[in-house]
Amino acid sequence: MKPLVIGLGNDLMGDDAIGILAARSLKEQVATRADVVESALHGVALLDIFIGYRRAIIIDAIHTGTRPPGSILDIDPATLEATVSPSPHFSGLPELQTIARELGLDFPKDVRIVAVEVSGAFEIGRPISPAVAEALVPLVERVKRLLADWEKKPETEAS
Amino acid sequence: MSRHVTIDPITRLEGHGKIDILLNDSGGVDRAYFQVPEVRGFERFAQGRPAEDMPQITPRICGVCPMAHHMAATKTLDNLYHVDPPVSARKIREMVYSTFYVEDHALHFFFLGGPDFVVGPTAPKAERNILGVLGKVGKEVGLEVIGVRKQLRELITLASGKVIHPVFGLPGGVSKVLTKDDQQKFIAGAKHAVEFGKFCLKAFDDLVLKNKEYVDLITSDGYTHKTYYMGLVDKNNKINFYDGDLRVVDPDGKEYVKFPAGKYLDHIAEHVEPWSFMKFSYLKNVGWKGFSDGPQSGIMAVAPLARLNAAAGMATPIAQEAYEKYFSTLGGKPVHFTLATHWARLIELVYAAERMLELANDPDILNPDVRTIPTATPDEGIGVVEAPRGTLFHHYKTDARGIITQANLIVATQNNSARISLSVDKAARTLIKNGKADDGILNMVEMAFRAYDPCNGCATHALPGKMPLVVRIYDADHQLVQEIRRD
Structure with missing residues (x-):
């Protein structure tokens, strides 16, 4: 089964576009090897997209303020804390995984997150910053390497 | 100091x-x-772009309610190009919009209101989340919520191309003719939605209304503000999400004013505070009297609580019955209790489902005449819809080629911001x-x-x-x- 690659973000809001731009680039390059999706959704509304996949890669922007913009990070989903939020718009991956587990939904067992540190300036129509734009090519390469690693490893081993 | x-x-x-x-x-x-x-940044972003791009661009502002922006932008283009969509297009738009409403309201009741009311306001913090809700209502209900939303989202895709970035509304109509097969799918989805809505009302009855502690909380003073309320109504003053006039009632529930969207600047003003970059909508002719409620203060509310107050009733039978029960239980009109919004949302969900079914059964939606081609020169357009979170205005001015020279959005949350404060x-x-x-x-x-x-x-x-x-x-x-x- 093909893995899911999902680029998250908003291509109208400065650096938040990076996940979307990566997905667009990957769509052209890895169409036969993965289902590539771009989405502006977040929280619980993302649940539907993951259902039915065994493996998934999430590409997103991250703003920690502790690294230079454009830094690429591999995030271990296990280190993300469950979100307690006043709004479901901000439900995070751990909560989605828990909901899926509780309901017995077919959620990917292997989820990787590749994120790009962004500058934190978001405004409609703001262009992507040069440092983050430069991360696009290495970001896409990173995702392709993850896909290649999976291809060497049968799904049963992965999950 | x-x-x-x-x-x-x-x-x-x-x-x-x-x-x-x-x-x-x-x-x-x-x-x-x-x-x-x-x-x-929207205004600056929009300047110089073709107005026709707005139904595709504005949904991308917001990942939460793209369909509301798409529909508001589409209606603004109708107005901008001085074109009336044929009846089939208007009905298809409203049917699709109703479909969106059911799935959006369903998400919010179970995933948002649930922690407070299904699990309970006094439950330990650790249980007041979606997992606590699932524990209380059962996994089958969780699967049903996910299932009905999936079905409805597939219907939206069927009619509009994409749920997230719809390519459906055009100035003067819609982009796609519906087939009989599409219609059958909408009828099936709408029937499912109506049953789901009835289930939601019963769940609210069992889990909330039969519990005096919850009802006391809803009606407690801490969550009460006596403000004005605004919502879109049809010609009978019944709630309509897609079209109509804006009706405002005062804190005693009496009609204060009713006006078409095009006159919004005569009635709604934006208050600015030096400490905030955001604006607070208020009723211009009542005036800004600071952050206080009561008839002398122009603060108003939008969204489900406000819509039920601002309307004379619901246009469909099950929703109307629920509407009557709501007001009789909560002490008559208007209801000033913020937490009653969750109940109002479910009544709206049922209305949206019933309206979807009515429109899905309407032979007009199969009429292939789904577009009136605009011929007039564009100049200025104003459009409004009720987004799930409240009244949403789009307003564009263009040159004769339809290139935007000025744009303004008043989003639902801004219309509610003074009352939230x-x-x-x-x-x-x-x-x-x-x-x-x-x-x-x-x-x-x-x-x-x-x-x-x-x-x-x-x-x-x-x-x-x-x-x-x-x-x-x-x-x-x-x-x-x-x-x-x-x-």
């Missing part, structure tokens, strides 16, 4: 979703404000004494948040995707003296 409390429910967006509470010298609350996200202010006054904030303030603010659902969707959603709440109290010398936080 006054002191400062900050509650910061922010992701990473500067200035977004911030709560400021100013204390006086004696440690009491001077005033409290809630700053909700606003659509920054009232709620935050009341929570602060109730729970901050002698300069100390009780931990309960987080709960109280969160409960009000969940009812209004101030939409942070215009914001981005980048990792870590958290929305921590932090209350900070500063003394007169701006030294931090207390911090309460929930990450």
Whole structure:
């Protein structure tokens, strides 16, 4: 089964576009090897997209303020804390995984997150910053390497 | 010198979703404000772009209610190009919009209101989340919510290309003719939605209304504000999400004014405070009288609570029955209880489902004449819809080629922002004494948040995707003296 690659973000809001731009680039390059999706959704509304996949890669922007913009990070989903939020718009991956587990939904067992540190300036129509734009090519390469690693490893081993 | 409390429910967006509470010298609350996200930069972004792109661009502002922006933009283009869509197009649009409403309201009741009412306001914090809701209502219900939403979202895709970025509304009509097969799918989905809506009302009855403690909470003073209410109504003054006139009722429930969207600038003004980048909508002809409620204050509310108050009833039978029960249970019209919004939302869900079914059965939706081609020269257009979170206005001015020279959006959360500030202010006054904030303030603010659902969707959603709440109290010398936080 093909893995899911999902680029998250908003291509109208400065650096938040990076996940979307990566997905667009990957769509052209890895169409036969993965289902590539771009989405502006977040929280619980993302649940539907993951259902039915065994493996998934999430590409997103991250703003920690502790690294230079454009830094690429591999995030271990296990280190993300469950979100307690006043709004479901901000439900995070751990909560989605828990909901899926509780309901017995077919959620990917292997989820990787590749994120790009962004500058934190978001405004409609703001262009992507040069440092983050430069991360696009290495970001896409990173995702392709993850896909290649999976291809060497049968799904049963992965999950 | 006054002191400062900050509650910061922010992701990473500067200035977004911030709560400021100013204390006086004696440690009491001077005033409290809630700053909700606003659509920054849109006006400049829109200038110089073809107006025809707006139904595709504006949904991308917001990942939460793309269909509401798409529909508001499409209606604004009708107005801009002076074109009336054929009846088939109007009905198809409203049917698709009703479909969107059911799935959006369903998500919110179970995933948002659920923690407060299904699990219960006094339940331990650790259980007050979606897992607690699933534990209480059962997994089957959780699967049903996911199942019905999936079916409805597939229908939206069928009619509009994409759920997230619809390519469906055009000036003067819609892009696609529906087939008989499409119609059958909509009828099946609508029937499912109506049954689901009836189930939701029964669940609310069993889990909330039969529990006196919950009803007492809904009707408690801490969540009560006597404001004006605004919503779209049809020619019989019944709620309509897609079209109609805006009706405003006063805090006694009497009609204050009714006006078409095109006249919105005559009735709605935006108050600006020096401490906030966001604007507060209010009724221009009542006037801005500060953050206070009552008939003398122009503060108004939008969204489900307001729509039920502003209308004379619901246009479909099951929803009308629920509407009557709602007002008789809560002491008559208007209902001023913020937390009643959750119940109002379910009544609207049933209406949307019933309306969807009516329209799906209407032979007009199969009429292939789905577009009137615009021929007039564009100049200025104003459009309105009821977004799930309240009245949404789009307003564009263009040159003769249809290139935007000026654009304005008034989003639902902005229309509600003054009343949200009232709620935050009341929570602060109730729970901050002698300069100390009780931990309960987080709960109280969160409960009000969940009812209004101030939409942070215009914001981005980048990792870590958290929305921590932090209350900070500063003394007169701006030294931090207390911090309460929930990450």
